[in-house]
Amino acid sequence: MTSPLSDEDVLNLAAEGDREAFGQLYDRYVERIYNYIYYRTGNHHDAEDLTARVFSRAMKHITNYQDRGVPFSAWLYRIAHNLVANWHRDNSRRQEMPLEDGYWVTGDTELPEAQLMRTEEQRLLLEIIRELPEDRQQLVILKFVEHLSNAEIGKIMGRTEGAIKSLYHRTLLALRDELEALERNRKRGNGHG
Numbered sequence: 011m012t013s014p015l016s017d018e019d020v021l022n023l024a025a026e027g028d029r030e031a032f033g034q035l036y037d038r039y040v041e042r043i044y045n046y047i048y049y050r051t052g053n054h055h056d057a058e059d060l061t062a063r064v065f066s067r068a069m070k071h072i073t074n075y076q077d078r079g080v081p082f083s084a085w086l087y088r089i090a091h092n093l094v095a096n097w098h099r100d101n102s103r104r105q106e107m108p109l110e111d112g113y114w115v116t117g118d119t120e121l122p123e124a125q126l127m128r129t130e131e132q133r134l135l136l137e138i139i140r141e142l143p144e145d146r147q148q149l150v151i152l153k154f155v156e157h158l159s160n161a162e163i164g165k166i167m168g169r170t171e172g173a174i175k176s177l178y179h180r181t182l183l184a185l186r187d188e189l190e191a192l193e194r195n196r197k198r199g200n201g202h203g
Contacts, residue, residue: 017082025073032069039083040065042156043090049151050094052140060097064090084166091148098144138188146181153178 015023015034023031043064048057067089068075075085139150145167152163160174167174 021072021075021082024069025075032072035068035082036065039086042083043086045155046087046151047090047094049136049139049155050147051097052136056097060090060093063093067093080165081162084162087152087166088168095144134192135185135189138185138192141188142181142184146177146184149174149177149181150185 015031017035017038020031020034024035040061044057044061047060047064048054051057051060064086068086075082139147142150148167149163152158152166158166160178161171164171164174169177
């Protein structure tokens with residue numbers, strides 16, 4: 011039984027024009043890149059289209075990829091980041107994620123009222139995240155959706171691990187403040203009704 015090839019071996023083959031090798035890279039990373047794009051756009055159709063464009067661009071420019079201490083996945087995330095930035099620039103209005111498109115899975119034993127409350131809280135959190143500056147959105151998605159370490163995120167975002175820790179801390183404080191403000195407004199609204 012042969013062991014699977016490392017990313018480096020597969021990359022070398024792909025750079026030489028081996029489409030099967032590039033297919034292996036696609037299989038290894040497509041889900042992660044799709045999730046990243048989906049959480050940045052909130053739309054399945056656009057996420058599918060942009061994911062396809064990421065891999066099309068990567069395949070076209072694979073010969074230009076050079077490992078300079080940055081993993082191949084970071085290169086793909088940067089391509090995705092640039093395409094998403096262009097997508098946002100091209101779309102003057104913000105895309106909202108319909109509730110039925112959510113990836114939030116709840117157990118069957120939960121009461122419908124509790125499911126509705128959780129769904130609403132998650133929708134609000136996604137709205138708040140989408141209002142963050144682009145670099146903070148990227149950080150939140152890479153940290154909480156992709157479960158990457160600060161060091162890995164730093165490589166993807168082109169920052170030091172210390173800079174990522176600092177940005178992460180400021181982002182969490184901003185999210186907390188925004189959630190507290192929403193909660194205060196909600197309580198005020200319930201008190202008057």
